[in-house]
Amino acid sequence: MPPAAGGDAAERDGLDGLADAYAAAPLLNCLLRELARPAPGEPGLHRLPAAGRLLRVRGARRPAAAEVHESGRWRRLDHAGLVALVAEELRGHTGLPNHELPAEMLDSRDAVAAILAARARATPPDDPYLRSEQSLITGHPHHPAPKTRGGGPAADWLPYAPEAHARFPLTLLGVRADTVVDDGDTSALDALGEAPPGYRLLPAHPWQLDLAAPDLAAAFADGRLIRLGATAAPAWPTAAVRTVYVPGAELFLKFSLDVRITNDVRRLWRHDLLKLRRTDAAVTAAFAALPGPAAWLSDRGYRTASFAFEQLAVVVRDGVRDHVLPGAxxxxxxxxxxxxxxxxxxxxxxxxxxxxxxxxxxxxxxxxxxxxxxxxxxxxxxxxxxxxxxxxxxxxxxxxxxxxxxxxxxxxxxxxxxxxxxxxxxxxxxxxxxxxxxxxxxxxxxxxxxxxxxxxxxxxxxxxxxxxxxxxxxxxxxxxxxxxxxxxxxxxxxxxxxxxxxxxxxxxxxx
Known part of the structure; x- marks a missing residue:
């Protein structure tokens, strides 16, 4: 038992160190780009103007091993220490407080740790395309919290995380026909299952359905919404988290997700949905006129319920295989x-x-x-x-x-x-x-x-x-x-x- 426990502790320490490194690199990129100024002397030396302190890092594209100079000596910063330093510099630079962003930075680091642990147990997809979509442990390399998942426990979101090589069936709902809102070509949705008379089929992302449960309780109670089970085949979450690839149907589905990921709460907002078809038609026409093989994956249309317009919306997008050159x-x-x-x-x-x-x-x-x-x-x-x-x-x-x-x-x-x-x-x-x-x-x-x-x-x-x-x-x-x-x-x-x-x-x- 002691050797096993010691091994587990070493593994946890290793994952913690990796999580710190993955989370620190994009945060340092932001700090060095937006606030710090190069300082003369050794490579990797920077001055933080608001705090008047020196910072040094190793590496360039993905900086690491951050140290701050205090009391005549260099002090190594772990991720939490780096977050505190960045927050101090931001307060001095802007004169504004902010308690939300430091929490997002810490949540992003904890999400990376959970992702690394899950990846160690998961099997990557055989398909190299899906492997590329699910490879982004760092994520946006110039965002302070690229992997934040809204602060919720990892158990809530890991089953749907592309970085953890997740795949899962979509929940199928029936929406009473007189409350359905349809725009564009959404016929591919009807092939995912079967709705009873008087209802239209609407796939839902299980995580979003959990998040929206309190707001949808009345619709389930009065029959505007009914549950119809799940898709027979799994969907694969892509790098965008809320967009999934459905290989059997050869399409992508983009869902609302009431979670902040990078800069936005990833809901399908009404104003974006209302202009979707007009904008997509302009892009589709442009690509049809372009020389060469470049392709546009059209957002063909969307379907939702009038009583939960943004929360239940799903956008139907062309699959990639229908556009890729033969053999590529x-x-x-x-x-x-x-x-x-x-x-x-x-x-x-x-x-x-x-x-x-x-x-x-x-x-x-x-x-x-x-x-x-x-x-x-x-x-x-x-x-x-x-x-x-x-x-x-x-x-x-x-x-x-x-x-x-x-x-x-x-x-x-x-x-x-x-x-x-x-x-x-x-x-x-x-x-x-x-x-x-x-x-x-x-x-x-x-x-x-x-x-x-x-x-x-x-x-x-x-x-x-x-x-x-x-x-x-x-x-x-x-x-x-x-x-x-x-x-x-x-x-x-x-x-x-x-x-x-x-x-x-x-x-x-x-x-």
Whole structure:
């Protein structure tokens, strides 16, 4: 018994250390980007202006081993100590208190610990696409609490966590027909089960159904809602947590989830649902006119109940297999950055060739949709898929999630371009470029990126040429946004050095 107990303790200590490291890296990225200033001296040395203290870290893309200088000596910070330091700096910088965000930071770290323990016992999916979707232990690399799950006990959410390799049946509800709200093509939902006469079928996410139970009790009592069991086959949660993939039906379903994940409470808000079909039609038309193989996973429509419009809403999205080129395998772009077994860029012997092929597939569709169709894609890492041929070469880009799309002139051209550059370049290309350079020492990703953007120069897109000479790029300030209580959809940016400047070999911290 003692040896086993000692082993368990060592395992717990190891998981705790890993959880601290995973949770500290994105928090440090935020601190170094938004508040700290480089200090002269050794590499990794920074000054915290509000507190007047020195901070040093090891590593660049994923900083670690944070230490603060106090009373003439360096003191190592665990995650809780780092949270306290960040909160102190934020109070000094903004003059505002905030008790909610530190709790989210701690919850995010505890969620990582629970995820790591669950992954140690779980079997990863055989499908490499699903493996990429379920690989994000770190999550958003520039968010102070990327894995927060609303502060609830892990037992409530782990059964539905993509990072824990979860899969689960969806709950099937019957909604009285006179209370159903349908918009667009939702016919795929009716194939998931069978509703009795006078009712329409509505799948529900089990976690959301638990969260909404008090508000739905009356509808179950008076017969507006009835329970019809569960789907025969499991659904797989994707990186977005509330969006699941249903392989048998070849579709994605996006649900409301009354939990804050990163910046937003992930409910399907009425105002977004009411414009869903119009926006999706504009994006679908734009992609139909684009040259090349790029594809859009259409949000075909939504179904809900009038008495619980947002809580029970479900969006029906095209499946990925219906759009991927024959013989190609899709991967989540964020998964390529995080890393997983079988990731194509990790296995390539030619990172320069792989990267050129990747840029050719990803960059032109986003820029052409903007220039020719006024469509601002939210082409960040979690909304972008890349399909690779059998030899691992990128051959197709796919994009998803109409909720984040902006249309010109409803959004100004300047604001739309800024959003596009943040999502595509800062959030997406910089992160993958740095991951490639880290995994393939000596590889410089920026000449190829400059060449691809130079090839995109055109009279109707002067912004593309200006991007190559701009001294800075816009980077979203997620730490300050959450501390000041800004709306989750707000975008406030801080200028960062532009790695696309010819000959610029300085280290660039992307988002």
């Amino acid at each position: 395998t899709p991967y989540l772009a964020a998964g390529l950055v995080e890393g997983f077994a079988g990731s194509p860029p990790d296995a390539t012997a030619d990172p320069a060739g792989w990267w050129r092929a990747y840029l050719r597939q990803v960059v032109p569709p986003v820029l052409t949709a903007f220039a020719e169709h006024g469509v601002v894609l939210e082409a960040h890492l979690q909304n972008s898929l890349i399909a690779c041929a059998a030899d691992g070469t990128p051959v197709q880009a796919l994009f998803r999630d109409v909720e984040g799309v902006k249309l010109l002139p409803e959004t100004s051209r300047r604001a739309g371009w800024e959003r596009l550059v943040y999502c595509l370049v800062v959030n997406h290309l910089v992160e993958l470029a740095e991951a490639l350079a880290e995994r393939h020492p000596g590889f410089d990703p920026w000449p190829a990126a400059r060449a691809e953007l130079a090839a995109a120069r055109r009279p109707d897109l002067p912004e593309a040429a200006a991007l190559l000479t701009a001294p800075t790029l816009p980077a979203k300030t997620n730490l300050l946004l959450r501390w000041t209580g800004a709306d989750g959809a707000d975008s406030r940016y801080r200028p960062l050095p532009n790695p696309l400047l010819d000959g610029d070999a300085r280290y660039f911290k992307g988002s």
